[in-house]
Amino acid sequence: MTGRRSRIIRSLGAGVGFLMPNLLGFMVFTLIPLVFSLVLAFSNWDLKLHNQYKNNHIQFIGLDNFVRLLNEPNFWKYLGNTLYLMMLMPFAIAASLVAAILLSKDLRGGSRRVWISLLLMMVFVGSLVMLLATGQGRSGMFILLAFLVAAILIGGAAGGQTIYRTLFYIPNFTAGVATMLLWKHLFNPQSGPINSVMSVPLRGLTAAVRHSPPSLVQAGLWVSAAMIAVAALLGLRRLHRSWSDGDLGSAAAGLCAVFLLLPAILAWFWFPTLSARWIAPAATAGVALWYLIRAFRGRDFYSRTAEGIGSGLMIALSMMTVQFVILGLGIVCFHLPEMAAAPDGLMPPNWLTSYNWAKPAMMLMGFWGAIGSNTMLLYLAALTNVPAELYEAADIDGATRFKKFWNITWPQLAPTTFFIVVMGVISGLQGGFEQARVMTQGGPAGSTTTLSYMIYQEGFEIGRLGYASAISWVMFLMVLVITLFNWKFGNKYVND
Amino acid sequence: MKYIFLVCLIVLIGASVLTALWLPESHSSAPLLYWVTDPNPARQDQIAHFEAWLKKHGYPAIDLQVDTANNDQSKKIIQGVSGVAGDIWDLYSNGEAQYYYEIGLLRDVTDAAKRMGFDPSHTWKAAEPELTVLTVDGRTLQVAFPCNATAPLFLVNRETFRRHRQPLPPQQWTIDEFERRGREYVRAANAGLPSRRYYFADGINDLIWMRSCGVAEFNETLTRCTLDDPRYAKMLERWRNWMDVDHIIPSNTDFAAMASAGGYGGSSPQLFNTGEFAMISSGRYILIQLRQFDSDRRKKGLPLLDLGASYPPYEEFPNTMFVSRSAGIYIGSRHPELATYFLAYLASEDYNMQIVRDADSLPPNPAFTRTEAYLHPPDHPNEWGIHEAFARVAEDTGVGNSYSPFVLRQIYTREVISARDEFLNYRITAAQAVRQMTRRINQAIDRTLVEKPELKPLYDRLTEDQKTIDKLRAEGKKVPLSLIRDPFHRAYYQFKGWAQ
Numbered sequence: 001m002t003g004r005r006s007r008i009i010r011s012l013g014a015g016v017g018f019l020m021p022n023l024l025g026f027m028v029f030t031l032i033p034l035v036f037s038l039v040l041a042f043s044n045w046d047l048k049l050h051n052q053y054k055n056n057h058i059q060f061i062g063l064d065n066f067v068r069l070l071n072e073p074n075f076w077k078y079l080g081n082t083l084y085l086m087m088l089m090p091f092a093i094a095a096s097l098v099a100a101i102l103l104s105k106d107l108r109g110g111s112r113r114v115w116i117s118l119l120l121m122m123v124f125v126g127s128l129v130m131l132l133a134t135g136q137g138r139s140g141m142f143i144l145l146a147f148l149v150a151a152i153l154i155g156g157a158a159g160g161q162t163i164y165r166t167l168f169y170i171p172n173f174t175a176g177v178a179t180m181l182l183w184k185h186l187f188n189p190q191s192g193p194i195n196s197v198m199s200v201p202l203r204g205l206t207a208a209v210r211h212s213p214p215s216l217v218q219a220g221l222w223v224s225a226a227m228i229a230v231a232a233l234l235g236l237r238r239l240h241r242s243w244s245d246g247d248l249g250s251a252a253a254g255l256c257a258v259f260l261l262l263p264a265i266l267a268w269f270w271f272p273t274l275s276a277r278w279i280a281p282a283a284t285a286g287v288a289l290w291y292l293i294r295a296f297r298g299r300d301f302y303s304r305t306a307e308g309i310g311s312g313l314m315i316a317l318s319m320m321t322v323q324f325v326i327l328g329l330g331i332v333c334f335h336l337p338e339m340a341a342a343p344d345g346l347m348p349p350n351w352l353t354s355y356n357w358a359k360p361a362m363m364l365m366g367f368w369g370a371i372g373s374n375t376m377l378l379y380l381a382a383l384t385n386v387p388a389e390l391y392e393a394a395d396i397d398g399a400t401r402f403k404k405f406w407n408i409t410w411p412q413l414a415p416t417t418f419f420i421v422v423m424g425v426i427s428g429l430q431g432g433f434e435q436a437r438v439m440t441q442g443g444p445a446g447s448t449t450t451l452s453y454m455i456y457q458e459g460f461e462i463g464r465l466g467y468a469s470a471i472s473w474v475m476f477l478m479v480l481v482i483t484l485f486n487w488k489f490g491n492k493y494v495n496d
Numbered sequence: 497m498k499y500i501f502l503v504c505l506i507v508l509i510g511a512s513v514l515t516a517l518w519l520p521e522s523h524s525s526a527p528l529l530y531w532v533t534d535p536n537p538a539r540q541d542q543i544a545h546f547e548a549w550l551k552k553h554g555y556p557a558i559d560l561q562v563d564t565a566n567n568d569q570s571k572k573i574i575q576g577v578s579g580v581a582g583d584i585w586d587l588y589s590n591g592e593a594q595y596y597y598e599i600g601l602l603r604d605v606t607d608a609a610k611r612m613g614f615d616p617s618h619t620w621k622a623a624e625p626e627l628t629v630l631t632v633d634g635r636t637l638q639v640a641f642p643c644n645a646t647a648p649l650f651l652v653n654r655e656t657f658r659r660h661r662q663p664l665p666p667q668q669w670t671i672d673e674f675e676r677r678g679r680e681y682v683r684a685a686n687a688g689l690p691s692r693r694y695y696f697a698d699g700i701n702d703l704i705w706m707r708s709c710g711v712a713e714f715n716e717t718l719t720r721c722t723l724d725d726p727r728y729a730k731m732l733e734r735w736r737n738w739m740d741v742d743h744i745i746p747s748n749t750d751f752a753a754m755a756s757a758g759g760y761g762g763s764s765p766q767l768f769n770t771g772e773f774a775m776i777s778s779g780r781y782i783l784i785q786l787r788q789f790d791s792d793r794r795k796k797g798l799p800l801l802d803l804g805a806s807y808p809p810y811e812e813f814p815n816t817m818f819v820s821r822s823a824g825i826y827i828g829s830r831h832p833e834l835a836t837y838f839l840a841y842l843a844s845e846d847y848n849m850q851i852v853r854d855a856d857s858l859p860p861n862p863a864f865t866r867t868e869a870y871l872h873p874p875d876h877p878n879e880w881g882i883h884e885a886f887a888r889v890a891e892d893t894g895v896g897n898s899y900s901p902f903v904l905r906q907i908y909t910r911e912v913i914s915a916r917d918e919f920l921n922y923r924i925t926a927a928q929a930v931r932q933m934t935r936r937i938n939q940a941i942d943r944t945l946v947e948k949p950e951l952k953p954l955y956d957r958l959t960e961d962q963k964t965i966d967k968l969r970a971e972g973k974k975v976p977l978s979l980i981r982d983p984f985h986r987a988y989y990q991f992k993g994w995a996q
Contacts, residue, residue: 048948
């Protein structure tokens with residue numbers, strides 16, 4: 001009996017011994033700091049006042065840090081920046097999915113594909129030579145980039161999937177700071193390849209706008225107002241169908257409809273002319289009324305009131321993003337004649353030094369990174385798990401490629417998408433620090449300062465460790481609430 | 497598996513022992529001190545001279561090592577409060593010194609400075625605010641001594657002016673004249689070019705300009721921010737016009753577009769050398785880089801840079817900014833008494849003459865700017881006259897920076913830049929920008945007083961002084977200088993004849 005007990009103790013000791021390095025590491029570097037930071041969030045710990053060379057005592061100040069934070073205008077501004085940058089997420093997911101689908105195909109070329117790639121490369125190099133001949137793209141980086149693309153085309157045609165998969169994954173194993181420095185050069189207003197490429201069509205557009213009647217160009221504003229209403233119509237139709245089929249509850253449908261109407265309401269405030277201001281809200285209100293009347297006629301299947309809110313929000317937020325893009329384009333159209341009339345004409349943006357363009361610049365960089373990210377790898381793995389019989393059955397039924405994607409691939413990828421969305425929301429709320437630190441120092445005028453950069457500023461530049469911890473825990477609460485929401489109301493296909 | 501663990505353990509222990517043996521402490525015969533500074537190659541020479549100086553005066557030997565990896569402010573703070581920072585720290589402004597002192601990381605060297613001859617009387621008068629901090633009980637303590645000093649002026653590439661057939665700028669000029677000449681210069685220089693290439697100057701120091709209008713960052717007692725001034729708003733508007741309309745100076749975007757070249761001092765000296773900038777606003781240290789260009793020119797048989805100097809333009813009060821790179825002693829240093837020898841060395845002739853020769857800005861002691869070696873360096877005849885201008889502008893018009901003990905410099909800078917960037921991006925008007933920055937800085941002052949109640953008595957006392965000053969000014973009477981804490985106001989009051 002004693003021998004058995006000692007054997008158990010010995011094996012338990014060995015087990016704990018093996019676990020100990022990991023447990024110790026977890027406790028020292030994760031658990032204890034986590035608990036410590038929670039305690040800190042309720043304290044007034046300030047490096048200026050409390051350190052080993054000062055005799056002041058740290059005091060617990062209850063919720064003061066949180067109250068102060070919620071009253072600080074910069075917090076809301078930086079939260080807005082963080083959420084703005086997170087608008088990249090649907091585009092990034094879509095791009096990585098497209099990349100994964102492309103890379104799941106066998107791209108190894110027969111001789112025809114190799115020839116097509118060679119032809120494309122020649123066209124590309126020819127365009128490059130023309131650009132150089134006309135004094136464009138003088139920078140060495142531009143030339144390097146161009147030939148890199150050409151090499152990829154050839155390599156891909158010859159090597160197929162393996163080459164492309166490796167190349168697509170490069171952004172993920174390249175050091176973040178190095179990538180950001182590279183993008184800083186790419187965004188250079190004069191010698192950067194992005195603006196070099198953009199300046200050619202912009203010059204053409206300037207000429208076209210200057211030779212067109214201003215009212216014709218500005219009509220884009222009215223067109224965009226109408227398109228916002230059309231986008232709302234499409235969104236509401238989709239919501240109505242889901243509601244009618246019993247996939248979406250009434251409260252969920254109502255909430256999603258409110259999101260769909262938001263751009264039309266904002267158009268009232270943002271559109272520069274009164275007549276255009278009327279179109280989007282009035283047309284959207286008409287559409288909304290139409291679906292409201294249809295809703296009173298009843299539905300085919302019933303569901304609980306909040307059922308399917310995750311799917312509904314996905315539809316609403318996607319359409320809302322589209323509406324906002326249209327809204328922005330409409331406003332640009334209105335100001336286009338005035339911008340083109342400037343002595344320099346239409347110029348490519350000053351990416352990192354302009355208040356309005358710094359965030360889109362970062363999103364562009366994030367988009368590039370997302371294409372070849374872990375998200376793409378997850379989708380690649382998930383695509384291999386889609387049963388081939390489903391596609392065969394669809395082929396027999398004569399389904400088109402899009403229908404196969406929409407009715408087989410997308411639902412089958414739902415669990416992966418759900419995981420990606422959850423992780424994306426978490427990393428999105430925590431993100432933006434590296435970019436801000438390396439590329440813009442949070443500027444201009446705080447336009448690229450995110451919550452994580454605010455934590456750094458308050459904690460390590462100002463020394464308010466208690467306050468910085470409070471920001472971290474507010475951020476954690478936001479992540480927690482959104483994640484719980486995702487789990488509760490996530491994609492119905494996942495839950496089913 | 498257990499053998500793998502054992503091997504890993506032995507390897508780790510071995511690596512730790514090797515690392516310990518590798519550390520300079522293990523094979524240094526003299527006490528080891530670390531100097532946290534920038535990666536300037538001149539530092540090794542300065543250390544060699546320091547060791548020779550110790551020997552010459554019979555002081556104890558010190559093994560001084562340069563630590564360039566930890567010169568970042570965040571690293572200094574984290575290492576400092578953890579008790580593991582380097583012994584001597586480079587400080588780039590009094591804001592930094594004040595901050596470290598407040599945290600309790602800098603040693604008070606007031607007594608040692610008097611005893612060993614490196615108190616403020618051994619350096620520039622304008623440098624005093626850079627070396628001292630104001631304590632909560634209102635005392636002024638010395639915490640540093642300058643490694644060098646900087647007072648910027650405009651260096652002129654005279655060859656560029658001749659090339660574009662433009663008159664050379666005068667030594668002293670007003671803002672109006674600067675603007676007029678700038679407009680003419682860029683018009684002539686860029687005529688016929690498909691896009692802008694030439695600028696009158698690489699920029700203009702907004703603090704100098706603002707002060708020349710009589711605008712102060714803080715009031716006389718440093719208790720409130722006073723940037724909400726219509727003269728400052730007007731100045732910001734004019735500044736933006738210079739960048740966006742007249743293109744006399746490059747905007748941030750123009751700068752970002754041109755900043756492809758590296759080197760000491762950034763891209764400005766390169767563009768000055770090639771003629772894109774006709775003038776650059778800089779301290780004497782920029783000559784280090786310009787001498788390298790001259791060396792290249794010599795090799796190619798080209799003439800040396802034809803240099804001139806112009807003082808910063810002004811509205812009513814001619815001035816220039818005076819800053820210094822100083823050295824302070826970390827409170828946790830294991831050899832604080834030895835570290836003070838380094839500060840004494842900074843005041844010595846050996847060190848000053850080294851700064852004179854290297855052109856690493858102005859020497860800590862102004863007396864050495866009157867030496868022949870300073871005024872007429874034999875290897876650089878094209879610089880004759882320039883060195884004198886640097887010394888004279890510092891001596892005659894140099895004004896130290898304003899640092900309020902009631903707001904961190906980082907917060908001040910952040911709020912000013914944020915509001916200014918919003919204005920430069922056409923999001924708010926100049927009047928709104930100055931109002932916003934002032935409101936936020938004053939809110940930060942109020943917050944400091946809540947967080948640090950021990951500052952309240954000092955604040956209240958200074959506020960009373962401020963009331964006295966305001967009353968005297970309202971009555972048209974002269975104000976005793978002893979009441980005025982802000983270096984700019986001290987200089988401005990004397991200039992206007994308002995000081996008693």
